Amino acid sequence: MLTVENLTAFYGESQILHDVSLAVDNGGRVAIVGRNGAGKSTLFKSIMNAGPRAVGKILWNGVDLGSTPSYKRVRAGLALVPEDRRIFGHVTVLENIAMSQYGVLAGETPLDPESVIQRFPMLVPLKDRLGGQLSGGQQQMVAVARAIAARPRLMMLDEPTEGLAPIIIEQLAKDVVTVCNENEAGLLLSEQNLWFAKQCTDRVYVIDTGRIVFEGDWATLDENADIKQRYLAV
Numbered sequence: 246m247l248t249v250e251n252l253t254a255f256y257g258e259s260q261i262l263h264d265v266s267l268a269v270d271n272g273g274r275v276a277i278v279g280r281n282g283a284g285k286s287t288l289f290k291s292i293m294n295a296g297p298r299a300v301g302k303i304l305w306n307g308v309d310l311g312s313t314p315s316y317k318r319v320r321a322g323l324a325l326v327p328e329d330r331r332i333f334g335h336v337t338v339l340e341n342i343a344m345s346q347y348g349v350l351a352g353e354t355p356l357d358p359e360s361v362i363q364r365f366p367m368l369v370p371l372k373d374r375l376g377g378q379l380s381g382g383q384q385q386m387v388a389v390a391r392a393i394a395a396r397p398r399l400m401m402l403d404e405p406t407e408g409l410a411p412i413i414i415e416q417l418a419k420d421v422v423t424v425c426n427e428n429e430a431g432l433l434l435s436e437q438n439l440w441f442a443k444q445c446t447d448r449v450y451v452i453d454t455g456r457i458v459f460e461g462d463w464a465t466l467d468e469n470a471d472i473k474q475r476y477l478a479v
């Protein structure tokens with residue numbers, strides 16, 4: 246279980262997150278939704294200790310992660326798919342996925358890249374193509390496949406649908422739900438696409454200017470038209 250308690254985060258002197266608290270149960274699926282610049286990526290990077298200066302508590306299965314470096318957080322079962330995806334351009338799709346062996350949960354063997362590819366229908370014909378020759382949607386699929394191959398306990402996807410075509414977004418929603426279920430991985434998802442977030446998660450937090458302004462299930466958010474209007478309407 247991931248628990249974030251009163252997290253504040255800074256870039257230099259500027260404070261981006263203000264007292265953010267949230268929780269994701271084991272195997273739970275939670276969305277963080279909010280406008281551009283609300284602090285979603287800063288939150289994810291803080292959870293991974295990958296950039297911002299974070300103050301507050303981040304507990305993973307009850308253990309305070311303190312100053313644990315990013316690579317150890319990965320090997321403890323946290324996998325971040327960053328918003329820029331970070332696909333290696335000069336190696337193949339299959340080799341990109343095989344990289345996950347370096348981030349595998351301690352004591353486990355990574356999933357076989359070939360078998361992971363079978364879970365993503367779009368990737369099957371692309372497995373020998375170079376990462377640099379993929380479309381944005383294909384790169385996003387590879388990034389998710391690479392994350393899941395490390396057998397994380399919690400997969401963190403930072404705005405995976407950004408810039409993707411609607412048909413790809415639908416396919417991605419199916420694939421994300423399937424691989425999380427099959428691998429008993431939890432999901433922490435940041436999104437501006439509410440349709441996608443709703444497909445993939447049960448609970449939702451709304452973040453605005455670095456503060457959590459709503460927490461609940463999707464039905465409750467739908468009942469709160471004013472919150473949607475104030476914090477999520479473009």
Ligand SMILES: Nc1ncnc2c1ncn2[C@@H]1O[C@H](COP(=O)(O)OP(=O)(O)O)[C@@H](O)[C@H]1O
Nearest residue numbers: 256259261279280281282283284285286287288
């Ligand atoms: N590396 C950085 N240095 C300074 N400010 C940053 C940096 N990254 C993001 N910010 C600022 O932090 C705020 C939150 O950004 P971000 O977490 O990327 O939001 P979101 O992911 O919700 O779009 C924005 O005001 C942004 O300009």
Ligand SMILES: [Mg+2]
Nearest residue numbers: 285286328404
């Ligand atoms: Mg972002």
